[in-house]
Amino acid sequence: MKRFSFRRSAGLIAASAALIAGPALSAHATTSAAPSGQQSYAAQARAAGLTDQQAGELQRQVDAVRAQEPQARQTSANTLAIPGGTVTLRAPGQTETRGLTSPRTALACGNGHLCITDGRGVNYDYYRCGYYDFNGVGDGTFNNNQTSGTRARFYNSDGSERWSHVAKGTGTASWTPVFHIRPC
Numbered sequence: 440m441k442r443f444s445f446r447r448s449a450g451l452i453a454a455s456a457a458l459i460a461g462p463a464l465s466a467h468a469t470t471s472a473a474p475s476g477q478q479s480y481a482a483q484a485r486a487a488g489l490t491d492q493q494a495g496e497l498q499r500q501v502d503a504v505r506a507q508e509p510q511a512r513q514t515s516a517n518t519l520a521i522p523g524g525t526v527t528l529r530a531p532g533q534t535e536t537r538g539l540t541s542p543r544t545a546l547a548c549g550n551g552h553l554c555i556t557d558g559r560g561v562n563y564d565y566y567r568c569g570y571y572d573f574n575g576v577g578d579g580t581f582n583n584n585q586t587s588g589t590r591a592r593f594y595n596s597d598g599s600e601r602w603s604h605v606a607k608g609t610g611t612a613s614w615t616p617v618f619h620i621r622p623c
Contacts, residue, residue: 480498480501480513480515480516481494481498481516483515483516483539483540484497484498484516484517484530484539486539487516487530487539489516489530489531489532489539490532492531493530493531493532494516496531497516497517497528497530497531498516500517500528501513501516501517501519501528504519504521504526504528504574505519507574508521508522508572508574510522511526515538515539515540516530516539516540517529517530517538517539518538518539518540521563521571522567522569522571522572523565523566523567523568523569523571523620523622524552524563524564524565524566524567524622525563525564526561526562526563526564527546527561527562527564528560528561528562529559529560529561529562535560536556536560536561536562546562546564548564548582548584549564549566549584550584551566551584551585551586552564552565552566552582552584552585553565553566553581553582553583553584553585553591553606553620553622553623554581554582554584555575555579555580555581555582555614555620556579556580556581557575557576557577557579557614558575558576558577558578558579558614558615559576559577561575561576563575565620565622566622567622568621568622568623569621569622570619570620570621571619571620571621571622572618572619573593573614573617573618573619573620575614575615575617576614576615577613577614577615578611578612578613578614579611579612579614580609580610580611580612581604581609581610581611581612582609583604583605583606583607583608583609584606584607585606585607585622585623586606587606587607588605588606589605589606589622589623590603590604590605590606590623591603591604591606591620591621591622591623592620592621593612593617593619593620594617594618594619594620594621595616595617595618596616596618598619601616601617
C-alpha cells in the first residue's frame, strides 16, 4: 500500500518539473503540434479572463492531477473526470472554485453526491460508489449530500478506516492524511 505515498510524491515531482520547464502551451498557442482539445481549453481560459500566464499555470495544475491519477481525463480548462466523479481546480487569480465554462455559477453539490473542497481550493465531486484514491491536501470542507443514512468512509494510506460520516451533513476535515475514499 506504500505506492499511494509514492503517487503523491510522483505528482509533486511532475508538477515541480512543469513549473521549472515553464508553460507547455500558452493560452494563445495555435500550433499544429498542440492537441485541439488543449487549444479549446486555452480558449475557455481566455474567455474566462485568464492571462496567458494564468492559463499556463492552470494547465500545469491539470497536468499534475493527470500525473497523480492516470485515469483522469481533462473535460474543460479546469475540470477533469476522475474515477467516481470529477475534479474542478481553482483558476489562478480566482478566489472561488468555479467551472470556467460557466464561471458565474457556483459549484453545487448535487443530490446523491459527496463533495469535498481541499485546502488548495480543489473541488472533488464523487457520485459513483466505489473505492477511490484521493489526493486532497490541507484543511477543507465536505458536503455528504448522499441519500440519508449513506456512510462515506475515509481511509489512511494502509487502507485502514480513518473516519466516516453518515449523510446528510457537512463539516470540515484535514485531507492530507486521507489517501482513499469510499463515498457510499
